[in-house]
Amino acid sequence: MAPLADYRGQVLLIVNTASQCGFTPQYAGLEALQRRYGPRGFSVLAFPCNQFGRQEPGDAAEIAAFCTTRYDVTFPVFAKVEVNGAGADPVFRYLKHEAPGALGTEAVKWNFTKFLVDRDGRVVKRFAPATNPEKIAGEIERLL
Structure with a gap:
């Protein structure tokens, strides 16, 4: 997979x-956002995680x-x-x-927590797992 630096300058x-x-x-919904905004400098980046209910047991393939x-x-x-935890990826x-x-807690509470990052690498907002991707479209639109 490509290094994160390849996504510099994108939302x-x-x-x-x-x-x-x-x-x-x-x-x-994430794929719909990718297809809608990808041509304008946007990308969804997915990071599988098995820390919540062991809901991602598979290997990369x-x-x-x-x-x-x-x-x-x-x-x-x-x-x-x-x-x-101690093994948290530096990105997260x-x-x-x-x-x-x-309540100001940093821990990710569950799968599908979403972080919106602007073109300068600033984290604009965190969205809860229950937030449907479609509801983030307006925020993405403002950053593009």
Whole structure:
């Protein structure tokens, strides 16, 4: 998978994902955003995570196959990461610090937490797992 530097200058929606989660159907909405705004300098970046209910047990090949065959995903799906704890990926450490969740807590609470990042790499907003991707369209539009 490409390094994050390849996405410099783009508006990004960074999401921790899982294939066996109640929110997994959001892949369709994420892909719709990718197709709608991708040509204008936007990208969804998915980071599978198995820390919540062990809902992402597959390896990289299984996850990629699931995303492409089930949801026709064209956005990048990176290697599986941890988003909380001592082993948290540096990307998520940064995102959580810059956009704390409810009550000021930094921890990601569940799969499909979304972070909107502007073209300058600033974290603009964190969205809860239950937030449907379509509801983020207006925010994306403002940043493009």
